[in-house]
Amino acid sequence: MSSAPIAAAHARTLDLARRVLAIEAEAVQALADQLDDTFVKAVDLILASHGRVIVSGVGKSGHIGRKFAATLASTGTPAYFVHAAEAAHGDLGMITANDVLVAISYSGTGEELLKIVPLVKRQGARLIAITGNPDSPLAREADVHLNGMVKEEACPLNLAPTASTTAALALSDALAVALLDARGFGPDDFARSHPGGALGRRLLTHVEDVMRSGAGVPQVREDAPLGDALMEMTRAGLGMTAIVDTNDRIVGIYTDGDLRRSLASGCNFSTARVADVMSRGPKTIHAGALAVEAAEMMERLRISQLLVAAPDGHLVGALNHHDLMLAKVI
Incomplete structure (x- = not known):
């Protein structure tokens, strides 16, 4: 033809x-x-x-x-x-x-x-x-x-x-x-009618549903050697560790980015204390917040991890960008 x-x-x-x-x-x-x-x-x-x-x-x-x-x-x-x-x-x-x-x-x-x-x-x-x-x-x-x-x-x-x-x-x-x-x-009503859909996941999933808790949360005391912080980061695989005081209240965070800055500054890893190189006053989120709020905060602040804090500042959890992806929030 x-x-x-x-x-x-x-x-x-x-x-x-x-x-x-x-x-x-x-x-x-x-x-x-x-x-x-x-x-x-x-x-x-x-x-x-x-x-x-x-x-x-x-x-x-x-x-x-x-x-x-x-x-x-x-x-x-x-x-x-x-x-x-x-x-x-x-x-x-x-x-x-x-x-x-x-x-x-x-x-x-x-x-x-x-x-x-x-x-x-x-x-x-x-x-x-x-x-x-x-x-x-x-x-x-x-x-x-x-x-x-x-x-x-x-x-x-x-x-x-x-x-x-x-x-x-x-x-x-x-x-x-x-x-x-x-x-x-509104959107919240729609999410309740469609809990299995993408919007339902975004509007019904809370930080406490996706965060790491208990032993899954990397943390060291502020007087700990920097080497201990590096070991804790490696163990948890979150790319960071929380720094807490003797009452388990958050005082700082040490991340992969901080590690790169420590290397660039010629830090002596055998003698340094984590309190000397950590980032103080890190951004936190509460466990009852929507997971999509955590995603928005990470994007806005250009960070990959978040610590989850109780109202009194106690460390209760942690999450990263990958956790939100696994939960299909983003």
Whole structure:
């Protein structure tokens, strides 16, 4: 096969892909342009609810609904997904009078959803419908209708749900983010909902969770020979040792950098005391601080180690840059 037909096929593929993206982008932009007080009413309806948000749909709308429910649940709005067909066979019992049902159907005529709507409303639950047809039966039954109509599908046949599902996804994301903002949901809340993620590690990991403690903390008395300090640094492998007084309060630190300066100054390692060459008044952090605070302090001060001190100055731990990396804080 010659290169010309292959090149033409590739060009057609790229043109089609660009057309799909353009159509879907236009569909989302059209939604942004037509947003009005109806959207605010939907947000207020959910905020006023004392129950949960139940999202329902079938087919591709059901897939969008599952993602919407998951986004709500992870951003401060208790929610779950119920398949419309399953709702008619027992799952309807999950819905209470205090709940809000969000029904997603582009046509607004889906038999499965329309079958459960009267039962849900009879229980006293409120209904938000997301459809592409404001005159559909589902839209007419809704307490609030959000119009997700698109001019055309991105499918060349104008049949497969493409732009319409993108529009429904974007509209549901907008609703979830508006609720997040209204509830004052912040990074700490998000971390508690995502303890296994990177943000959770950054916001829920404390210095005491990653620091060396007990015998793992290198330390010598301030009257110790410099050789003892070097041996302690080697033993612990932290690139430093804490210098403490007779009450175990931190008075200084001796690091790899101090060692290089000692060498450059011609220090007599056989006779020197660590108190003569240590860095006094080292920066410390408390065990209850967030590990990310330790990382920020190290970066700002351009240091690789930190001593962990109790409020009265007692040495309780130590950590270095590598400890934070192992904990995936940085």
